[in-house]
Amino acid sequence: MNLLWEKNVRNKDNHCMEVIRLKGLVSIKDKSQQVIVQGVHELYDLEETPVSWKDDTERTNRLVLLGRNLDKDILKQLFIATVTETEKQWTTHFKEDQVCT
Numbered sequence: 001m002n003l004l005w006e007k008n009v010r011n012k013d014n015h016c017m018e019v020i021r022l023k024g025l026v027s028i029k030d031k032s033q034q035v036i037v038q039g040v041h042e043l044y045d046l047e048e049t050p051v052s053w054k055d056d057t058e059r060t061n062r063l064v065l066l067g068r069n070l071d072k073d074i075l076k077q078l079f080i081a082t083v084t085e086t087e088k089q090w091t092t093h094f095k096e097d098q099v100c101t
Contacts, residue, residue, distance in 0.1 A: 003078065005042050007100045011071035016100025019070070024063035027053065037063070 003009045009017045022039040026046075033048040053059050061083070065075065 003075075004039065004044065009074070009078065010100070011069050011074060013069075015069040017067065017069050017071065017075070018100070019065050019067040021066040022063060024061065026061045026063070027059035 003017060004019055007016060007018065011017055019039070020041065022037065022044065024037050026035050026037055028035050028046075031048065032052045034051045034053060036047045036049055038045050038047075061079070063079065
């Protein structure tokens with residue numbers, strides 16, 4: 001939400017990160033199917049695939065983001081914090097009251 005809609009996530013140089021396009025394969029808790037995520041600017045869509053995660057296979061998440069001022073390390077930390085429900089504790093690189101222009 002902070003990265004795509006609020007547009008208030010900054011990189012290490014304090015420049016606003018802007019995602020123009022994203023695509024990926026994600027694992028969602030309590031879903032046996034693999035899920036594809038696609039997005040353009042603020043819009044995104046999740047679609048379950050017919051492929052199920054195998055019980056003996058580690059579930060992985062792979063995202064490709066195209067944009068401006070993106071910082072791989074910060075994006076990775078934000079993603080991990082989001083999927084582990086710790087995003088509110090990890091607020092170093094976004095400011096809720098400041099929208100990037």
